[in-house]
Amino acid sequence: MGIAHFGEILRFAQNDDSMYRNLTINQAHEGLVKKKFSCEKLTQYYLDKIKKEDKKINAVITVTADLALEQAKFVDRKIALGEEIGLLEGVPCLVKDNILLAGVPATAGSKILENYVAAYDATVIKKLKEAGAVFLGKTNMDEFAMGSTTETSFFGPSKNPRDFKRVPGGSSGGSAAAVAADFCVFALGSDTGGSIRQPASFCGVTGLKPTYGAVSRYGLMAMASSLDKIGSITKCAEDAEIVFEAICGRDERDSTTADCRMQIAECRLQNCRIGLPKECFGEGLDSEVRARIREAAEKLSKAGAKIKEISLPHTDYALAVYYVLMPAEVSANLARYDGERYGYSVRDRAANLFEIYAKSRGEGFGNEVRRRIMLGTYVLSHGYYDAYYKKAMQVRTFVKRDFEKAFLDVDFILTPTAPTTAWKLGEIIDDPIAMYLSDIYTVSANVAGIPWLSVPCGEAHGLPVGLQILGWPFQEKNILNLAKEFEKL
Amino acid sequence: MHLALEEINHLAELSRMELSDKEKKMFGEQLSSILEYLKKLQAVDTADVEPTAQVTGLKNVWREDEIKNCDDETRKRLLANLPEREGDLMKTKAVFS
Numbered sequence: 332m333g334i335a336h337f338g339e340i341l342r343f344a345q346n347d348d349s350m351y352r353n354l355t356i357n358q359a360h361e362g363l364v365k366k367k368f369s370c371e372k373l374t375q376y377y378l379d380k381i382k383k384e385d386k387k388i389n390a391v392i393t394v395t396a397d398l399a400l401e402q403a404k405f406v407d408r409k410i411a412l413g414e415e416i417g418l419l420e421g422v423p424c425l426v427k428d429n430i431l432l433a434g435v436p437a438t439a440g441s442k443i444l445e446n447y448v449a450a451y452d453a454t455v456i457k458k459l460k461e462a463g464a465v466f467l468g469k470t471n472m473d474e475f476a477m478g479s480t481t482e483t484s485f486f487g488p489s490k491n492p493r494d495f496k497r498v499p500g501g502s503s504g505g506s507a508a509a510v511a512a513d514f515c516v517f518a519l520g521s522d523t524g525g526s527i528r529q530p531a532s533f534c535g536v537t538g539l540k541p542t543y544g545a546v547s548r549y550g551l552m553a554m555a556s557s558l559d560k561i562g563s564i565t566k567c568a569e570d571a572e573i574v575f576e577a578i579c580g581r582d583e584r585d586s587t588t589a590d591c592r593m594q595i596a597e598c599r600l601q602n603c604r605i606g607l608p609k610e611c612f613g614e615g616l617d618s619e620v621r622a623r624i625r626e627a628a629e630k631l632s633k634a635g636a637k638i639k640e641i642s643l644p645h646t647d648y649a650l651a652v653y654y655v656l657m658p659a660e661v662s663a664n665l666a667r668y669d670g671e672r673y674g675y676s677v678r679d680r681a682a683n684l685f686e687i688y689a690k691s692r693g694e695g696f697g698n699e700v701r702r703r704i705m706l707g708t709y710v711l712s713h714g715y716y717d718a719y720y721k722k723a724m725q726v727r728t729f730v731k732r733d734f735e736k737a738f739l740d741v742d743f744i745l746t747p748t749a750p751t752t753a754w755k756l757g758e759i760i761d762d763p764i765a766m767y768l769s770d771i772y773t774v775s776a777n778v779a780g781i782p783w784l785s786v787p788c789g790e791a792h793g794l795p796v797g798l799q800i801l802g803w804p805f806q807e808k809n810i811l812n813l814a815k816e817f818e819k820l
Numbered sequence: 821m822h823l824a825l826e827e828i829n830h831l832a833e834l835s836r837m838e839l840s841d842k843e844k845k846m847f848g849e850q851l852s853s854i855l856e857y858l859k860k861l862q863a864v865d866t867a868d869v870e871p872t873a874q875v876t877g878l879k880n881v882w883r884e885d886e887i888k889n890c891d892d893e894t895r896k897r898l899l900a901n902l903p904e905r906e907g908d909l910m911k912t913k914a915v916f917s
Contacts, residue, residue, distance in 0.1 A: 434897065450897035451890070544876045557873060586881040587874070651861050654854065662835065669836075671912055673901035684913045685836070693838035698846075701839075705831045706851055710858075712834065722861050724871030729864065731872055763850055764857060780875030804876065 351376045352513065356570045359422045359516050363410060370410070370421035370465065374403040377423050377467055381514050390489045390499070390508040392428050393436050394468040399423065402465045418573055420463030425509050425518040428469040429476055430561065431550040432456050439552050440472045440484035440502075443668050443675040443695030453550020454585065455519060455561050455578045462577045467515055471505030474697045475665065476526055476554050478502050479769055482760045483699040490756070491534060493794060497753040500530030506564045507534040517565045517574055523554050524653055525748075525773025527562045528785035532748035532797025535787045537814070538564050539571040542804045543780030544589045546575075547582035555660035556587075558653075558777045568786060568814035575807055589805070596808035598742050600634050600816040606641035606741035611772055617751045619791030624747045627788040627798045630820045631745075641741060643733040648726050649775035654767055655710050655723035656778070662707030665700070668692060702763065731779045738803050743813055746772045748785040748797030772799065782807045786814045822852045 350367055362368050378396050385391050406421035426432060429439040431449035433456075438444045452460065459466075473483040481504030482488040489504045491497040492512040499508035503520030507530035510518050520527040522540040531538025539562045546561045553559060563574040581590045607628060612621060632638045670676040670691025677690040696704070710719035737744060749769060759766050776783040781804050788798035798817075802810040823831075828848045832839045839847065890898075904911040 433894070447901060448897060450901065451894050542876070544878065557875070583883055586883075587876070587878060589876060589878065645864075648861065648864060651858050655858055655861070666836075671903065672910065673903070676903035678903055678913070681913070684915060686838075687913060688836035689833075689838040692836055696837065701835075701837055701843075702847060702850060704835050704837065705828075705847060706854060708831050708835045709851065709855070712831075718862070719858065721871055722864075722866060724873055725866035725869040726861055726864050727872040728869050729866075731875065764853060767854075767857075 348376060353566065354516055355566050356418060356422055356516055356573050360416075360418050360420075363406070363416065363421050366410070370403040370406040371400060373421070374399050374423050374465055374467070377515055381467065384512060385514065387495055388490050388492055388508050388512055389487055390471055390505040390512060390514060391425065391468050392438060392440070392471050392486055392505070395432070395435055395466055398435070399465050399467050406463060406465070417463055419459065419577055421465060422463075422516050423465040423467050424459070425467050425470050425506060425515040426456065427472055427503050427506050427518070427520045429472060429521055429552040430455065430519055432466060432469065435469065437469065437552070438485070439476070440474045440481075440486060441696065441700070442485040443691070444673075445485065445675065447674050451550065454547035454582045456550065458578050470503070470509055470518060473502035473504070474700050475552065476502040476521055476523055477661070477699045477703055479525070479529060479766050480754065480760060481505060482756065483697055485697060488756060491753050493535060494753065497755055497794070498533065500533035500749070500753060502526040502530075503538075503564060504530045507531050507536055507538065510534070510536045510564045510566060517563055517570050520562060520564050521551055521554075522560050522562055522777065523558045524657060524777050525770050527564060528748050528773050528783060528797065528799060529770070531564055531785045532795065533753040535795030536564055536566060537568055537571050537787070538562065538785045538797075539575060539807070539811075540776065540783050541575060541579065541807055542591070542782040544587045545579045545591045545782070545805060545807065547580070547585040547588050549582055549584035553664040555657040556664060557660060558657060560777075568784070568811050568818060571784065571814075572808070572811040575811070591805050591807070596812045598809040598812065600631065600636055600813060602635065603743060603813065604637045604639065604741045605631060606639055606737055606744045608641050608643040608646065608737070608744060608746060610643050610646035611746040615750050615768070615771070616747060617791060620747050620749075620751060620796050623789045623791055623796040624745065624798055627817070628745055631817065634816070634820055639741065641737050641744070643737060643775065645726065645729045645733050646771070646775055649730045649778045650768065650771055652723045652726045652730060652778050653770070653774040654706075655719050656727065658703040658707035659711050659720050660707070662704045662711065665704055668695065670695070699763075727778055730775055734779045734781060742802070743810070744801040746799045746801070748772060748799045752791050752794035752796060776801060780804065782810055784810050784814055786817060823848050823855070
């Protein structure tokens with residue numbers, strides 16, 4: 332081979348981006364280990380892509396190019412020295428903007444935190460740093476994770492990469508859009524009532540909401556503490572498993588965490604029992620979405636799973652339970668944004684302490700957040716506590732029992748993730764009740780605290796549809812195994 | 821069910837949020853219809869049912885009550901977020917007046 336020819340190949344290799352496209356974690360790892368590309372090149376590829384394409388999508392609020400390239404060079408030095416690297420080492424990711432990354436702005440999509448800089452790393456970030464993941468930046472979201480479209484973000488809505496006129500879902504819409512647009516290998520999100528699974532469904536990617544307590548929330552801005560979880564948005568179930576294993580486990584800084592590292596997958600597709608709750612296939616479900624879910628169940632059945640209809644009688648009440656408990660906890664958790672210690676402050680225009688609170692919060696929070704704070708304040712206030720809050724906690728017991736009963740007969744439950752495909756921008760934002768009702772299939776998992784995964788299962792009306800797979804608490808491995816087998820069908 | 825303006829004023833005060841007249845009207849209508857929807861919970865018979873506040877059943881998770889100092893960088897970042905400070909102290913308006 333002549334020198335000129337060799338130079339041709341080199342130039343070709345440098346200009347050809349195809350080797351970076353749609354990488355999963357394992358593929359990125361292999362590329363790094365086999366020296367198909369350097370970590371710096373890979374990181375720069377994503378940074379360039381975000382710079383070029385995010386004007387249209389608005390998935391990313393903050394890009395941390397310096398941090399990412401510094402991390403990437405460190406990994407490249409290790410590879411050059413012949414040291415072994417872990418699966419996540421050098422793998423570029425994005426993080427939802429309500430999770431703290433030290434020294435980097437964390438806005439939660441809110442005006443009240445527009446200039447807030449995180450003082451420390453969330454436990455999930457600390458764990459991912461230890462695993463060597465590269466941080467490209469922070470993703471857009473509904474304000475304080477309240478919303479189903481990203482349209483409540485102070486920084487404007489993200490767009491669905493599949494159709495720029497449509498929403499990516501929410502609240503982790505920026506993370507889902509970023510993974511679907513291939514701005515990163517994977518992203519972190521948070522899920523209080525469906526905020527990982529619904530955007531994953533709308534964007535055609537995989538979203539895992541782990542069991543309550545499986546992943547530490549230390550460093551996640553609290554929204555509704557009895558419901559909040561951190562999870563992943565990825566390109567496949569295998570990636571969801573790798574990220575879950577890296578971030579799960581007990582943390583003394585989040586007393587609700589439990590040890591879950593000893594999980595062993597026992598269920599196999601060939602002999603598993605799958606339930607379809609009749610309450611999740613009724614009125615309000617788009618007929619094409621229903622058809623895709625039925626086809627998915629059919630495929631699993633042909634592969635050996637036993638499918639049966641089951642009943643979760645309190646499904647309809649779960650939504651009402653959620654819209655009492657969540658705002659109640661929101662009203663307490665968001666009391667910390669006081670215009671005094673950090674964030675937006677009107678102290679120059681305030682005559683006294685009360686005015687600092689009232690004006691900073693009145694001006695700093697958007698409509699959805701203020702609506703939920705007032706609703707929560709109402710259901711917790713004197714004279715209404717028993718009728719709303721206590722009642723909702725009691726009905727929550729029934730919702731949980733429904734699942735406990737169902738899991739005596741089945742290993743998994745399948746439902747649609749959302750009743751429809753992605754909405755058009757502006758289609759639903761002014762009608763809070765319609766937006767809340769769209770959470771119907773996702774909230775019961777949060778109310779009962781069980782793990783739930785959304786995987787793509789085809790299209791309806793030319794847009795992605797998500798299939799939810801639900802399993803027993805702390806059995807994420809089983810769910811992930813089933814999802815991996817489903818992906819092959 | 822309809823929330824009176826008086827109730828909205830009270831909620832805004834309890835929530836420490838200043839609202840315009842237009843916002844009060846909007847939130848009043850929206851909260852009224854949401855509360856109407858939430859009424860459906862009343863249809864469930866919950867006599868003698870224990871409330872669920874914690875789903876995984878963990879109880880009384882203790883740890884030693886120790887002071888762990890944060891590192892200098894973290895401390896600097898925390899203080900840098902204060903809207904107004906005097907040295908390392910947060911400055912605020914009079915609490916009792």
